[in-house]
Every structure is written in C-alpha cells, then in structure tokens.
Amino acid sequence: MNNLIEIKGVSHAYRTRSGPLPVLDNLNVTVPQDEFCAVVGPSGCGKSTLTRLVSGLMKPDRGEVWLHGERVTSPRKTVGMAFQNPVMLEWRTILENVMLPLEIVAPQMKRAEAEARACHLLEMVGLKGFEAKRPSELSGGMRQRASLCRAIVHRPDVLIMDEPFGALDNFTREDLWQTMRDLRAAEPFTCVLITHDLRESVFLGDQVIVLSGRPARTQYVLDVDLPADRTIDILYTPKATEMLHVLRDQIRIAQGRDGGH
Amino acid sequence: METLQKIAVPLAAIAAFLAVWELIVWANGWPNYVMASPTDLPAAYVRFWELFLVMGWQTLWRTVLGLGLAVIFGTLLGMVMGFSRLAREALYPLLVGFNAVPKATLVPVLALLFIGQHDFNTVLMAFLISFFPIAVSVGIGLSTLEPEYRDILRALGASRFTIFRKIALPKTLPEFFGALKVSVTLAFIGTNLVEIVSPHGRGLGALFKSGETNGDYPLMFAVLIALAFLGIVLYYAVVLLERIFAGWAERPQG
Structure with a gap:
C-alpha cells in the first residue's frame, strides 16, 4: 500500500x-x-x-x-479541512455553505451538479430538509455536520x-463519530x-x-x-x-x- | 396589521411631538418672531414651495454625492487599514485627529482654496465629515476577521482577492451599513454647514440663512423640518439597501 x-x-x-x-x-x-x-x-x-x-x-x-x-x-x-469552530458563513444557506469549495476548486462545474453533490452529502449526514436554513437556525452538532460536508464536497484526497x-456534548460527539464512519464507508478518503x-x-x-x-x-x-x-x-x-x-x-x-x- | 403598526406608530410619535411643540409655544404665549409653532409652517411651505423644491434638491444631490465619495474612499481606506497593520498604526492617529477638528473651521479654508466653487466645496465638506465612520468600521471588520474564516478558502489555494470577495467583504457588510447610517446624518450636517456659512450659498442652508436675515422664523423652522424629512428619507434608503445586501445579519426576534 x-x-x-x-x-x-x-x-x-x-x-x-x-x-x-x-x-x-x-x-x-x-x-x-x-x-x-x-x-x-x-x-x-x-x-x-x-x-x-x-x-x-x-x-x-x-x-x-x-x-x-x-x-x-x-x-x-x-485537501479538505474542518476545525473545532464549524466556521459557517451566515450570509449563505447551509446548502450554499457546503457548495463553497466547489466554487473555488471546480468553478466550471454546473450549479445543478454542484447542488446535487452537496444535497447528497447533507442527506448522508442527516441534514435533509435543512438545505435552505441559515447556519444560526441549526444546533452546534448540525453545524458541525454541515462543516464536514463542506470539507469533503470536492472529494479531497485528504x-x-x-x-x-471538541466543542460538542458527549452524545452528539458519538453520533458524529458514526456519521464520520459512514461517510468513509461510502467514499473512502485519507x-x-x-x-x-x-x-x-x-x-x-x-x-x-x-x-x-x-x-x-x-x-x-x-x-x-x-x-x-x-x-x-x-x-x-x-x-x-x-x-x-x-x-x-x-x-x-x-x-x-x-x-x- | 403588522405593517399598519409599523407605519402608524412612528406617525403617531411625530404627531405627538408636533402637538407638544405647539402646546409649549401656546402656553408661553410666544409670538412667531420668537418661536414658530407647527401651525405656522404650512403657510411658509405654501408661500415658498418652489424654493423648497429647488433648494431641497440642491441639498439632496450634494449630500448624496458627498456620501457616495465617502463610501468609496472610506471603504478603500478601511481596506488598507484592515489588511495592513503598518497602515493601521500609521493612519489611526491622523484620522482621529482629523475627525476631532471642528469642520466649521474648514469652511473658510475651503472657501479660500476653491473660491467660488460652491457646489464643489459643499460636496467636499459632506465627504470630509462622513468618511471617517465608514473607514473605521470597514478597517475593524476586516482586521478582526477570524483566521479560520480565511483558512477554509486559503487551504484550497484561493487567491487573496477571492477570499476578500467571498468571505471578508460579505462578513464586513453589517458593520459597513451601521457606519453608513451614522454617515448619512453627518453628510447632511456637512452640506448645510457650507450652505449656511458661505455667502450667496444655495440649498436649504441658504434658505435658512435668508429666513434668519429677514426675521422670518416660520421659514427657518420650515427649513429645519424639511431637512429632517430629507434625513429620514435618506436614512431609510440606507435601511432598504441594508435589508437587500445584509438582511442575513438580522436575527428573527423572540
């Protein structure tokens, strides 16, 4: 390997x-x-x-x-990055936040295609139905889920x-560990x-x-x-x-x- | 119901204010050459309505132009101070000092420098008095941007310009509009300062001055109310722009 x-x-x-x-x-x-x-x-x-x-x-x-x-x-x-602070941009919806890296990495990508990719990830982490919400309308755990989607939306190698x-309560944290496990099972990355x-x-x-x-x-x-x-x-x-x-x-x-x- | 309340409440407050004013003048038995009362004003507007339109327009366009220049220059200056610590340290004392100078003292200076350029002088004063809050708020907004916000795009190899356009600029908008609301009223003060002080001026300030010269108190107060009206109109124009461009910053109440 x-x-x-x-x-x-x-x-x-x-x-x-x-x-x-x-x-x-x-x-x-x-x-x-x-x-x-x-x-x-x-x-x-x-x-x-x-x-x-x-x-x-x-x-x-x-x-x-x-x-x-x-x-x-x-x-x-x-490379994709996620921090302890989810760093959600308040002037964008959750969906637009997740799509942000695609605007930088793949500007030629069609909007519909980018949207489909972001929606797919949001569904995987259990945020279906929250696409049009503002970050401040979500809980800390949900914001961190969206942040993870944003970190891998452009299919980074790492x-x-x-x-x-780190900033989440224990049960939310354990939920997110399992989300992480499922994401990697669906599309492997380092x-x-x-x-x-x-x-x-x-x-x-x-x-x-x-x-x-x-x-x-x-x-x-x-x-x-x-x-x-x-x-x-x-x-x-x-x-x-x-x-x-x-x-x-x-x-x-x-x-x-x-x-x- | 809610919109009705939004319009009715401020109107009621204005009506109450006018009523108290009328009452005080009436109770003291002041004649209108000491203090005009609201009921004196309609006559002044009817008599001079053409002058009010012409002068009001002059005041308005010069204020808006001065404010526009303040927005452009203030934003650029704020960007320089926001991105460069050196520029920040160099410019702050200068700016604060300049802002502390009473602008009335600049009127004769400008009048001598640009003799007879009344429009230019007025716009320049509106600009000089109103750019400071914009520069400071944009500067602070940019310099306090959390590094993580920059890093989410920087880690993808985004250019400085892209980071500014997608992150720094929108994040600074609420502060910018807050400053713009202050600057609107300041710009009116600047315009009127020149209009009142400089001889043979134009605009509502000059109309105020002529009312004073002729001892026409109802006219003077009518001018003040007209100025207040223009100020309110411009202020709400800024509020409207804020709703459109930075409406996200407004959290739902409750």
Missing part, C-alpha cells in the same frame, strides 16, 4: 518575543492511502501546527511534507480535522484527525499517534486492530479498553508524569 502522507523529519519553531519556541522536533508520520490517522498528545504540543503543515498553510523550518508523492509547499485543492468534535479524546481516536482511527510534549516528536504509534464497521459498543470490549489504557499511559509519559498514578 502506498503512503499518501509522508512527514519526514519535520521541525518547526514559532518566533516569539522571548526567542524561538520549538513546537515540532524531527517528527515522522506516514499515513497509507484511505487510512485514518488519529493524533493525540498533551495540550499545546503542536498538534494544530501539524494540520497547518499538511494542508500547506505553513511551511516547516526543516524537513519535508509529501502528499501523493508531491512535496507540499503551498495549499492545494486536494481530510484534515483539528478537534472538530484522514488526519487531531483530538484529545482517546475514545474518539480508538473508535475512528486505524492508527493512533501519540505526540510527546513540546517540542513534539512521535512518541508512540498504536495500530488499532479493530474491524472497520465499528459501533460504539466496541469501546466497551476488553480489547478497546486495553488500547485506551495503553494510550492513557503514553499521554501520562508525554505530560512528563512518568508512572504517576
């Missing part, structure tokens, strides 16, 4: 008033095509920097980011998500998910990467050896519990609290 994303020896530091602040230190990550890579780590360890590097919004100080065998130096149309479910929810990383991920504290490097990689058609119940099996335990221990180490209980 070929690797869609390759992060090779990436180091990055932010320039601050009190000198350079290194956030990533010789980071190496590979994600095979159509795999789901969840990234966890202590707060402030440089996880969000990682998303900006992969999407080409930022260039690393050192090291290389490769996507589809091409070196990433600037933003590209084959979907990069920075804590997209995923990078930044999260601080270990259950989320195990439920969604094919591999879970634990980053060390700042400056972050790869501390641990967990292969999530669970079937693809997971249900929430799988999180209560001994196998998943064991994985969660391992991850929790790794986080503790990353926080610099070795063996503390």
Whole structure:
C-alpha cells in the first residue's frame, strides 16, 4: 500500500518575543492511502501546527511534507479541512455553505451538479430538509455536520480535522463519530484527525499517534486492530479498553508524569 | 396589521411631538418672531414651495454625492487599514485627529482654496465629515476577521482577492451599513454647514440663512423640518439597501 502522507523529519519553531519556541522536533508520520490517522498528545504540543503543515498553510523550518508523492509547499485543492469552530458563513444557506469549495476548486462545474453533490452529502449526514436554513437556525452538532460536508464536497484526497468534535456534548460527539464512519464507508478518503479524546481516536482511527510534549516528536504509534464497521459498543470490549489504557499511559509519559498514578 | 403598526406608530410619535411643540409655544404665549409653532409652517411651505423644491434638491444631490465619495474612499481606506497593520498604526492617529477638528473651521479654508466653487466645496465638506465612520468600521471588520474564516478558502489555494470577495467583504457588510447610517446624518450636517456659512450659498442652508436675515422664523423652522424629512428619507434608503445586501445579519426576534 502506498503512503499518501509522508512527514519526514519535520521541525518547526514559532518566533516569539522571548526567542524561538520549538513546537515540532524531527517528527515522522506516514499515513497509507484511505487510512485514518488519529493524533493525540498533551495540550499545546503542536498538534494544530501539524494540520497547518499538511494542508500547506505553513511551511516547516526543516524537513519535508509529501502528499501523493508531491512535496507540499503551498495549499492545494486536494485537501479538505474542518476545525473545532464549524466556521459557517451566515450570509449563505447551509446548502450554499457546503457548495463553497466547489466554487473555488471546480468553478466550471454546473450549479445543478454542484447542488446535487452537496444535497447528497447533507442527506448522508442527516441534514435533509435543512438545505435552505441559515447556519444560526441549526444546533452546534448540525453545524458541525454541515462543516464536514463542506470539507469533503470536492472529494479531497485528504481530510484534515483539528478537534472538530471538541466543542460538542458527549452524545452528539458519538453520533458524529458514526456519521464520520459512514461517510468513509461510502467514499473512502485519507484522514488526519487531531483530538484529545482517546475514545474518539480508538473508535475512528486505524492508527493512533501519540505526540510527546513540546517540542513534539512521535512518541508512540498504536495500530488499532479493530474491524472497520465499528459501533460504539466496541469501546466497551476488553480489547478497546486495553488500547485506551495503553494510550492513557503514553499521554501520562508525554505530560512528563512518568508512572504517576 | 403588522405593517399598519409599523407605519402608524412612528406617525403617531411625530404627531405627538408636533402637538407638544405647539402646546409649549401656546402656553408661553410666544409670538412667531420668537418661536414658530407647527401651525405656522404650512403657510411658509405654501408661500415658498418652489424654493423648497429647488433648494431641497440642491441639498439632496450634494449630500448624496458627498456620501457616495465617502463610501468609496472610506471603504478603500478601511481596506488598507484592515489588511495592513503598518497602515493601521500609521493612519489611526491622523484620522482621529482629523475627525476631532471642528469642520466649521474648514469652511473658510475651503472657501479660500476653491473660491467660488460652491457646489464643489459643499460636496467636499459632506465627504470630509462622513468618511471617517465608514473607514473605521470597514478597517475593524476586516482586521478582526477570524483566521479560520480565511483558512477554509486559503487551504484550497484561493487567491487573496477571492477570499476578500467571498468571505471578508460579505462578513464586513453589517458593520459597513451601521457606519453608513451614522454617515448619512453627518453628510447632511456637512452640506448645510457650507450652505449656511458661505455667502450667496444655495440649498436649504441658504434658505435658512435668508429666513434668519429677514426675521422670518416660520421659514427657518420650515427649513429645519424639511431637512429632517430629507434625513429620514435618506436614512431609510440606507435601511432598504441594508435589508437587500445584509438582511442575513438580522436575527428573527423572540
């Protein structure tokens, strides 16, 4: 299987008033095509920097980011992004919000065709009937669903998500995990998910990467050896519990609290 | 029913205002060369109706033109300040200082600079007094755009211009219209300032001045009411534009 994303020896530091602040230190990550890579780590360890590097919004100080065998130096149309804030444009309807990337990536696409594509996705995430609503008329969970549709409407190779479910309540969050699973079953794409929810990383991920504290490097990689058609119940099996335990221990180490209980 | 209420309530308020005015003048027994009352006004309008139309039109077009220039210049200036921190830091003190200068002091300056260019001077003053709120609101609207809004398009390789057109511009519209409502009334003040102060002026301001010269108080008050009427008309024209272009920002009540 070929690797869609390759992060090779990436180091990055932010320039601050009190000198350079290194956030990533010789980071190496590979994600095979159509795999789901969840990234966890202590707060402030440089996880969000990682998303900006992969999407080409930022260039690393050192090291290389490769996507589809091409070196990433600037933003590209084959990436979709979703943030913790759904970032819905209030002057557009939900449907028009979802269609936004198509206007940039495929301006020659016919409006009817774009609409059909957006409607199809909205139906898949359970937002049929809300196409003509304004974002402020929807709940936070529904806005985040629409945001996911917008992130994949142009069929990107990679979907990069920075804590997209972080601001939602637990039950809504679990609903959205299942929506995510269904979307990927319908049309596979490679995923990078930044999260601080270990259950989320195990439920969604094919591999879970634990980053060390700042400056972050790869501390641990967990292969999530669970079937693809997971249900929430799988999180209560001994196998998943064991994985969660391992991850929790790794986080503790990353926080610099070795063996503390 | 709802539309009836929308029209009836403000009209009733205006009627009440006129009644109180009439009552105060009547109770104090002021003659109309001290203070005119609303019942004095119709006679003034009937007598000078042609002048009101001509002068009112002059005031209106010069105000609208000045305001139009303020919109164009204010928006451009706001864009420069919104996108460049350097420009923001450089221009803010200058702008605030300029805005603090009483515009009446500029009338003689302009009159000397552009002698006899009455129309030009009037439009220029309407513009000078009204561009500030627009520049500031557009500047703040653009500079406070959350980076995530930019990133959703930037991550797709969209150009700066596309991001401005699809995100920054529409997102700034509510602030822009808020400022425009302030600027409308300011522009009227600018126009009238020149019309009243400069000799042999034109427009409603000059009509006010001639009423003062002739001790015709009903005429002076009739001019003020006419100005108020034009102000209201222009204000609601802006409200209408706001409904059309930024109606999304209005949340349903309740």
